[in-house]
Amino acid sequence: xxxxxxxxxxxxxxxxxxxxxxxxxxxxxxxxxxxxxxxxxxxxxxxxxxxxxxxxxxxxxxxxxxxxxxxxxxxxxxxxxxxxxxxxxxxxxxxxxxxxxxxxxxxxxxxxxxxxxxxxxxxxxxxxxxxxxxxxxxxxxxxxxxxxxxxxxxxxxxxxxxxxxxxxxxxxxxxxxxxxxxxxxxxxxxxxxxxxx
Numbered sequence: 691x692x693x694x695x696x697x698x699x700x701x702x703x704x705x706x707x708x709x710x711x712x713x714x715x716x717x718x719x720x721x722x723x724x725x726x727x728x729x730x731x732x733x734x735x736x737x738x739x740x741x742x743x744x745x746x747x748x749x750x751x752x753x754x755x756x757x758x759x760x761x762x763x764x765x766x767x768x769x770x771x772x773x774x775x776x777x778x779x780x781x782x783x784x785x786x787x788x789x790x791x792x793x794x795x796x797x798x799x800x801x802x803x804x805x806x807x808x809x810x811x812x813x814x815x816x817x818x819x820x821x822x823x824x825x826x827x828x829x830x831x832x833x834x835x836x837x838x839x840x841x842x843x844x845x846x847x848x849x850x851x852x853x854x855x856x857x858x859x860x861x862x863x864x865x866x867x868x869x870x871x872x873x874x875x876x877x878x879x880x881x882x883x884x885x886x887x
Contacts, residue, residue: 706780710739729763731756734771734810737817738780750821756814757838763811770807785816788858811842812856819863823870832867839864 717732724730737752771777778786785808819835843860 706739706742710735710780729760730769731759731810731814734813735780737814738777741782741817741820742780746821746824749817750825753814753817753821756810757818760811760814761838761841769810771810771813782820784862785859788855788862792855792858807855808859809846809856811846812859815839815842816859816863819867823866829871832871836864836867839867 713735714732717730717735721730721732733752733756737749737756740746740749740752778789781789815835815838819832819839822831822835839860843857846856
């Protein structure tokens with residue numbers, strides 16, 4: 691086959707799928723090894739990939755299960771994912787923009803340091819919120835997610851003065867939910883009154 695005959699988007703998709711499978715296997719091995727010491731979910735990469743592929747129902751299920759596991763975990767036991775360039779291609783534009791802003795604000799740290807990492811809980815809350823919005827979930831469902839966000843913020847970052855990437859993402863999704871709830875309350879797109887017409 692010549693390079694002109696290759697469907698490069700299909701090759702990229704297969705490479706991403708393979709990477710997600712390997713990362714998930716790695717996470718499962720890590721969970722076996724560190725299980726008693728750290729709280730790990732093994733599906734965050736699968737959820738990310740499902741989101742990227744537009745499989746919002748599957749992503750929501752994986753992210754919701756992960757949030758249920760992680761929400762009460764001690765902050766030191768929650769796994770952090772460095773925002774490496776290899777992972778950025780799976781993450782959507784809003785989060786990539788926040789990562790870029792954190793690097794612009796303090797370029798000396800680069801994108802591999804802890805302040806530019808995302809906890810599994812924050813990532814799964816983000817994916818959960820995005821999927822609920824895309825699937826047009828009812829306001830009551832979003833209100834539960836808003837409570838999870840408040841708990842994560844209070845529990846994981848109670849004394850932080852400087853905003854970390856995790857806190858910025860939590861603030862972003864909190865705002866998205868409030869905007870969605872506001873539109874629903876006033877008959878905007880996605881509201882029950884509009885859906886019934």
